Amino acid sequence: MRGSLKLFTWFGIPVHLHWSFGLIFLYALWIGYANNLDMAGTIWLMGFFMALFGCVLLHEYGHALTARRYGVQTQDIILTPIGGIARLERMPEKPVQEFLVAIAGPMVNVVLAIALFFLGKLLFQGDRWTLFSWILEQNLTFGDSSGEEATDILDESGIPSSGLLFYLPVLVVTNIALVVFNLIPAFPMDGGRIFRALLAMRLGRVRATQIASWLGQGIALLFIVFGLWQGAITLALIGLFVFSTARSENSMVRLDALLRGYKARDLLRPNFTRLAANDWMQTPITLVQQGLERHFLVFDLDDRLVGYLPEAQIIAAMKKRDLSAEISQYMRPDVKVVHQEQSLEYVYHLLQQQGQSVLAVADQGELVGVIDQLGLQNFLRMRASN
Template structure:
């Protein structure tokens, strides 16, 4: 993710902090300063937030390490002002596995809260239940309460919280995955409307939570819908076959001419045998023109370390690679030679076509496009 800095790697998983997280720390310092509090009080406030986000990191590692038990890797963990995000390579297809992965995060917070409670009892520092607080009080006590709140918040049965994924997993044990996701998303959006209504008359923060839940539920439903539409579709049924290629010894001026003459922005670069040796993106072209001029060779400006796909691969995993590499185009090869290009645009066109076909009476989702694509190959 852009504007993120790596702070370490644990259990083979990189942890990043987003720039906006630093804005949260700056806001805390400014709030304490404007309130006329001492430097010590400001340091305690910042220390509490850092300790709390340490618990959030452990929460995300609960998800990541449980997913690893099922062979699912975690790309990284990112700290944001609203919490943490463990970016799994994929969601478990088995509902029981998804349930355990979703449960693992809140379970970590239960363990942390339990350990802190035990420490407070052993040291006789535990406040009476009605005196417990999240804003004021000893650091250990506030952390205990914060972890309890994290458990409660994450168990709300609404996406993108863990509770939404648990609900979907439980429903998916009896229903189709897409249908289970839609029901869970609908439940989440009903809760979002409730939070928003209550927040208008009580705490405005509930309105923010309502928006967060509504958007999360909508995005999850659309993501699963798209995945179901692409299920079983091969790359060769979606890839572009009408495009221009460049050679490493072509001048950048040729890329300029092709760019201005059509709509293609990224160009695969092939050798004399038709093997892909790189990709020249629009950004690479502009940087090459600025640094070397229009007569410089394409090979001096192209990217050599690139992702690629095979014609026989299913589109789902390839689409995930396309999203992860932060690139717009993947070369598609057959027996080592360039056969086509895959872009987010033509995948989006497929989804639109599939969606239109699904609206036909008695249509079978995901079948018509695949058959048409095979017959035209």
């Protein structure tokens, strides 16, 4: 991915650090400065941020390794200041599998919270354990717990502001916060995916995605408004991200369902102009100016298909006033022939992703029509609107 640094590969999945991650370190330095922390305090703070993102990374591995069980590979994991993203090739389509993949991330943080809690219990005894519990409680209740016993100890030793005794309970609470936050049903956050999977069991994937996406966009707007109002920029940024992803995932799922329902024969155009390779460019230029056709198939003297002429090439010839050049000089030879029973998914792949502007459609060795980009777009627009 652009603008990111590859850290390492673990379980066969490359882990990337987004450039903006550098902001975290600047942020840590700034907090250290603003709170008059000494060198050791600032290093502890940075260590805490590293540990925090270690927890986020393990969360993403929870998703990635569960997905792998269902045959879905993960392209990479990217760490950004607003969280991690495991870029799965695709989401497993069985709702139960999507449910498990989505919930695996937060489950990792549940396990981490419990493990870190017991690590604390193991490391600290007596007064130090009382302090540990007190700091944990303070963080869980936003500083509202009384804990008289702890205050007595604190009067003697002062509140620890760094070191493991301070950061370990904070890390426990952070993991709990990660669980709670990720379970908010704002699709495509984990909670939203869980929600979609549950809905999909009853309503089907398309309808479920639509509902989950609406709810996701609604919650995302609340994140943005609340984030801007309270000055919680991270929350506002997450809101923006959730909002745009919810929209695009919804249209992707709709498109997928649409493509699956049709074949090449459903949108082929049986009437098309056959260009001869040795004809002049004047002919396609005139045809394009007349309007209807934009991309053409090209044949040789024996009426064999030898290439195609995309609109871009015709315009190039027009600009150079190269009217008397042979079509063979401008045509592209890599023309693709698809069978009329071929799925629309495949046709879409060739036209949109591989940039073929026109395809020949055949049945039993005979050309029966063409499909071009314009025709595909019109077809999708018509079908999507009803």
